[in-house]
Amino acid sequence: xxxxxxxxxxxxxxxxxxxxxxxxxxxxxxxxxxxxxxxxxxxxxxxxxxxxxxxxxxxxxxxxxxxxxxxxxxxxxxxxxxxxxxxxxxxxxxxxxxxxxxxxxxxxxxxxxxxxxxxxxxxxxxxxxxxxxxxxxxxxxxxxxxxxxxxxxxxxxxxxxxxxxxxxxxxxxxxxxxxxxxxxxxxxxxxxxxxxxxxxxxxxxxxxxxxxxxxxxxxxxxxxxxxxxxxxxxxxxxxxxxxxxxxxxxxxxxxxxxxxxxxxxxxxxxxxxxxxxxxxxxxxxxxxxxxxxxxxxxxxxxxxxxxxxxxxxxxxxxxxxxxxxxxxxxxxxxxxxxxxxxxxxxxxxxxxxxxxxxxxxxxxxxxxxxxxxxxxxxxxxxxxxxxxxxxxxxxxxxxxxxxxxxxxxxxxxxxxxxxxxxxxxxxxxxx
Numbered sequence: 001x002x003x004x005x006x007x008x009x010x011x012x013x014x015x016x017x018x019x020x021x022x023x024x025x026x027x028x029x030x031x032x033x034x035x036x037x038x039x040x041x042x043x044x045x046x047x048x049x050x051x052x053x054x055x056x057x058x059x060x061x062x063x064x065x066x067x068x069x070x071x072x073x074x075x076x077x078x079x080x081x082x083x084x085x086x087x088x089x090x091x092x093x094x095x096x097x098x099x100x101x102x103x104x105x106x107x108x109x110x111x112x113x114x115x116x117x118x119x120x121x122x123x124x125x126x127x128x129x130x131x132x133x134x135x136x137x138x139x140x141x142x143x144x145x146x147x148x149x150x151x152x153x154x155x156x157x158x159x160x161x162x163x164x165x166x167x168x169x170x171x172x173x174x175x176x177x178x179x180x181x182x183x184x185x186x187x188x189x190x191x192x193x194x195x196x197x198x199x200x201x202x203x204x205x206x207x208x209x210x211x212x213x214x215x216x217x218x219x220x221x222x223x224x225x226x227x228x229x230x231x232x233x234x235x236x237x238x239x240x241x242x243x244x245x246x247x248x249x250x251x252x253x254x255x256x257x258x259x260x261x262x263x264x265x266x267x268x269x270x271x272x273x274x275x276x277x278x279x280x281x282x283x284x285x286x287x288x289x290x291x292x293x294x295x296x297x298x299x300x301x302x303x304x305x306x307x308x309x310x311x312x313x314x315x316x317x318x319x320x321x322x323x324x325x326x327x328x329x330x331x332x333x334x335x336x337x338x339x340x341x342x343x344x345x346x347x348x349x350x351x352x353x354x355x356x357x358x359x360x361x362x363x364x365x366x367x368x369x370x371x372x373x374x375x376x377x378x379x380x381x382x383x384x385x386x387x388x389x390x391x392x393x394x395x396x397x398x399x400x401x402x403x404x405x406x407x408x409x410x411x412x413x414x415x416x417x418x419x420x421x422x423x424x425x426x427x428x429x430x431x
Contacts, residue, residue, distance in 0.1 A: 011363045011364060011365050012365045012366065012367060013355070013358075013364075013365075013423070014366075014368075014369045014370065015351065015355060015366075015369070015419055015422075015423055016413075016414055016417055016419060017370060018369060018371075018372040019369040020369075020371075021372070021374075022200075022374030024221065024222060024375060025200065025221060026051075026221050027049060027050045027051055028050070028051045028052075028053075028220055028221055028222070029045055029050050029051070029052050029053075029220065029221075029222040029223070029224065029401075030052075030053050030054075030055060030202070030204065030218065030220035030222070030224070031045075031052060031054045031055070031223075031224045031226055032054075032055050032056075032192055032195075032204070032223065032224065032225050032226060033055075033056060033225070033226035033230075033380075034054050034055075034056035034058065034061040034063075034176060034180070035056075035061075035062060035064050035065055035066035035172075035176060035226070035228065035386070036066045036172055036175070036382070036386045036387060036390045037226040037379045037380055037382060037386060037394070038054055038061075038176075038224075038226035038227070038379070039054070039061055039175075039176040039179040039180055039185075040390040040391055040393075040394035041224055041226060041390075041393075041394040041397055041398055042054050042179070042180065042183070042185050043180075043182070043183050043394070044394045044395050044397070044398035045398045045402075046184075046185055047183070047398075048398055048399075048402045049402075050401075050402075052183075052185050053185070053186050053187075053188060054180060054185055054186070054187045054188070055188045055189075055190050055192060055206075055218065056187060056189060056190075056227075057189070057190065057191040058189060059187075059189040060177065060187070061173070061176035061179075061180055061187060062172055062174075062175070062176030062177060063173070064330060064331070065228055065330050065331055065332055065333070065386065066172040066176055067172070067173050067328065067330060068172060068173075068249055068280065068328055068330075069171065069173075069251075069275065069276075069280060069328075070108070070169050070170070070272045070275055070280035071169065071170050071171075071172045071387045072113065072167075072168070072169045072170075072264050072270055072387065073095050073096070073099075073113065073167045073168065073170070073385075073387050073388045074113070074270070074384065074385050074388060075088065075092050075115060075140070075162075075164050075167060075388070076385070077089055077129050077162075078125065078129070079128035079132060083339065083411065083412055084339060084415075086412060087389075087408075087415065087416070088385070088388070088389075090392060090412070091385075091392040091393075092164070092167060092388050093139070094391055094392040094395070095167075095387065095388050095391050095392065096110075096166040096167055098391035098392075099170060099175075099391070102170065102175050102178065103168065103170075105178070107171045107174045107175055107178065108168060108169050108171050108175075109168050109273065110166065110167070110168040111169065111262055111263045111273055112151065112164060112165045112166070112167060112168060112264070113163070113164045113167040113263065113264040113266060114143075114148060114152060114161050114162070114163050114164075114263050114264065114265045114266065115163075115266045116148075116156075116158045116161045116266065116267040116309055116310055117158070117160065117161065117267070118267055118268055118308075118309075123159070126142060126160060126162050127142065127160075129142075129162065130142030137165075138165060138166060140162050140163065140164050141162070141163045141165070142161075142162060143160065143162070143163050144160055145157070145158060145159050145160070147163075148160070148161050148163075149312075151163055151262075151263055152261060152262065152263055152265060153260040153261055153262040153263070154257065154258070154260045154312065154313075154316050155312045156310050156312040156313065157310055157311045158267075158312075163263075167264070168263075168264060169264055169272045169273070169275075169280075170387055172386075172387060190204075190206040190218070191207045192204045192205065192227075193205050193206060193207055193233075194235065195234055195236065197373065197374060197376075200221060200374070201220065201221055202221070202222070202223040202375070202376065203219050204218040204219070204220070204223070206218070221375055222375040222376075222401070223375065223376050223377070224377045224378070224397070225237055225377070225378045225379070226378070226379040226380055227380070228242075228331070228332075228333035228380050228382075229242050229244040229331060229380075231333075231378060231380055236345055236373060236376060237345055237378055237418075239348050239422065240335075240341060240378075240380075240421065241336050241421055242333050242334065242341070242380065242381055243287070243334045243335075243336075244290070244332075244333065245285060245286070245331060245332045245383075246284070246286035246287075246289045246329060246330070246331055247282065247284055247286070247329065247330065247331070247332055247384065248282060248283060248284045248286070248294060248295065248298040248299075248302070248327055248328070248329040249280050249281065249282035249283045249302070249328055249329075250281050250282055250298070250299045250302040250303070250326075250327040251278040251279070251326045252271070252278060252279045252280075252320065252325065253277065253278050254274040254277055254278055254279060255316075255317075255318060257315070257316035257317075257318065258274075258279060258313075258316040258317050258318070259274055260316075261273050261274070261279065261316070265309065265310070266309075267305075267308070267310060268305040268306075268308035268309045269281055269282055269283070269305030269306055269308075270283075270309075271306060278326075281302050281303075281306055282302045282305070283302070283384065284298045284301050284302060291329070292329045292331075293329065294326070294327050294328065294329055295329070296322045297322075298327070298329070299320075299322035299323075299327060303317070303322065332382075332383050332384050333380050333382065333383070334381065334383040334384075335381040335383070336421075337415075338383060339381070339415055339416055340379075340380070340381045340382050340383075340389050340393050340416055341378055341379070341381040341416065341417075341418050342378070342379055342396055342397050342416040342417070342418070343377060343378065343397065343400070343416065343417045343418050343419075344372040344373070344376065344377050344418065345372065345373050345376040345378050346370060346371060346372050346373070346419045347372060348422065351370055351371050351419065351422060352422065352431065354366065354368045354370075354371060355368075355370075355422070355423065355426055356426070358423065358427050359426055359427075370419055377401065378418055379393060379394065392407075392408075393416065395407055396408060396413070396416070
């Protein structure tokens with residue numbers, strides 16, 4: 001008997017292919033959004049010879065979700081062979097190299113990241129992760145209490161933790177600005193209200209009457225949407241299941257005890273080594289709350305997260321008055337599967353028509369390739385891991401636009417694809 005005869009045949013469903021891709025007549029590209037997602041993809045395209053312009057509603061880069069003074073590269077590995085941890089692994093390895101020049105310029109520090117378990121189950125997973133990667137000590141190491149305390153530079157109470165020596169913290173706003181300056185990428189301040197396509201061009205209509213283009217409109221053959229949850233305001237990307245999730249960070253004044261901290265610590269929350277006299281800690285997850293006003297209750301929540309992360313950490317921080325603390329609040333763009341959204345934007349009505357049979361048979365054979373809008377792409381949905389994901393996903397997208405070979409394996413590439421949500425919803429009869 002043939003050993004493969006018992007295997008189920010995979011149906012033909014080439015929804016990710018775009019056989020009728022629009023020709024590109026120029027190398028001019030517009031990127032909508034000047035956060036870490038927009039600036040990394042703008043830089044990646046410029047390196048490939050494209051002429052890139054970035055548009056943002058702010059007059060400077062990194063003013064939205066990328067505006068915190070300190071951000072961390074958060075590692076999320078798993079002993080299980082799933083798409084999320086595999087993509088996170090590829091991303092943090094790539095990011096640790098990508099940010100070397102920025103660390104050398106002092107825009108953060110490659111001080112390592114300690115991750116402490118939040119439960120006994122997570123501690124058991126840490127042991128399995130350490131066993132899985134035991135030949136890669138430059139990537140991750142399992143540490144006991146004494147080693148944790150030595151690395152941290154202060155007494156911790158956790159019995160074990162994972163140490164990622166090549167990661168650290170960064171200044172995201174400074175990095176966004178540096179990327180644009182390094183590659184001489186112009187930034188136009190404009191609040192884009194809608195986009196339309198005609199005569200081979202994407203026309204971006206803005207509300208700013210002071211702009212010189214006629215009818216307050218900018219035009220570009222190729223367009224990348226990298227404006228986080230604001231993609232929902234554009235008709236072409238309003239189908240995406242992204243959420244605007246508020247987060248507040250707290251700046252804790254340094255003192256003699258916490259001032260010795262020399263690595264990032266993550267657990268229930270995170271805290272960074274001191275920068276300009278304070279430590280950044282957080283962050284809250286406030287679903288359904290839409291204000292960037294800093295709230296005392298969220299400072300209290302962040303302090304409680306530090307205590308839950310490690311009692312030794314809480315003792316070093318000492319008593320703090322939440323009412324006297326400073327911080328910053330803004331929004332993440334999260335997805336329902338916690339993975340970024342990277343790739344071409346589908347022609348939703350046409351794709352739903354072509355792939356409608358999936359509603360009655362999730363394994364239906366469909367010969368048609370996917371239908372996609374001409375030279376329109378999206379790069380968003382980084383959640384709280386934008387500094388880790390963006391360098392890799394920007395390279396993936398820029399490489400595909402430039403016609404390069406695939407950077408990651410096909411299974412992982414499909415896990416990032418914008419059309420994945422439509423296919424999933426058809427199969428589950430949600431649409």
